[in-house]
Amino acid sequence: MDLDRLSDEELIERARANAADFAAADACLAALYRRYYPKVAGWCLRISGDRQAAADLAQEVFLRVHDRLDGFRGDSRFSTWLYTVTRSIAINRGVAARRRETDALDEEGMPEPVEPSPGADEMTEKRQILAAFRDAMERDLEPLEAKVLYLHYVDGVPLAGITEMLSLQNKSGAKAYIVSGGRKLKRRFGRWLARQSAGGTLS
């Protein structure tokens, strides 16, 4: 049987059917994973901007996939599920790394917006603030600035990875967009915070 001719889902099904035969199950899973090595490697390289980090990330992806494969029920394509796993791990690693590093924007005195209290009665207020952030991202920032801020702050993609991924040709790459977009947010939310602190309302 040429395993490479089977679909992803057929390989998983065959591995499960060969549950008692470790070698046969392994062969199916090896064929399945090998099929996606280049794709995951390319994606990890793209967002890591560093091949050692990409290798570590890709390795963690397949370990997680192997660990969680029993939870894959075929409600989506395997490739879709693989992407969600890959993205999730990358984001968690990226966000964690970002939290550890000293952020240049903090050094420039970026505002730390005020968090609303978590009480249920303030849920509406929090939604207004969150909506104001989204609105600022869409209206106050250039699309490229907003995209870079999102990739860096929300998805945790390193600046080098964003520069590579978006083919940014300027000298400082993604950093320039982080700084310019961050300043715009500072202007808008700086004013807003001042008004709110003085008892004003959301604009």
Next chain:
Amino acid sequence: MTPPASRLSLDEWLRAAYADPAAGCPPPETWLEEELAARTPEERRRLEAHAAHCPACAAERDLAQGFDSGSEVAGVRPEDVAFVVSRLEAAAPVGNVRSIRDGSRFRDARLETSKTVPVPARRRIESSPVWRLAAAAVLVIAAGLAFQLSRPGAPPLPAPQTGGVVRGGEVETVSPLGEVDAIPAELRWNPRPGATSYRVRLSTVDDTVLWEATVPASPVRLPAEVIQKLHRAVAYHWTVEALGPAGERLGASEPARFRARPAPEGAKL
């Protein structure tokens, strides 16, 4: 309006803003080529219209397209791809399927040993001293596991993450786990001896906390406003910490994941 007291950093605000259901963004995997191809032209048009003004979805579309591009991504050198692939082949996780209880799931003995040091592929065991050491460690663990399982009254093998119980942590989560039919209304776990309360946390996959509470016992019902924030087809994590009489931490669960299956067509963006 009273000014709130605590502060969030910019990235925390942005993550919360785009995790907010009001953002109206589709799941990130929506932008994969195969997923888009499965939608109607009208649905694709609406998605593109959304991405045209939503920086989050524009970014997620870029990420997904990068995945679709495979190893032929602009700016990625073939030799770097070959390097990463060679690392993957050397660290292939297969070869470690140790037991399959009912034919519907897989368990391996790998992750309990290390999150970062993979079990080597067999051919590498023969060629590398490092891998020989790692293989020896795995053999010792496997032998120990086999010994444990051969003893009368040995503990059962871990249950699957989908349904059942997630073991491995110090508190066992029960439900919801894995793919579920509906957005859950409560969280359920097994009690831990000595615990007088539990701190429960529900978060998005990027660790944005949606809800946190300290409760006396399992189960706990999710507040209505929290349930309203949960979306179908989106994965969430939850954890439980067991607390002692003085509020001291007795143990915690491993992160449990669940996702409500997507609603029928027409209910999506």
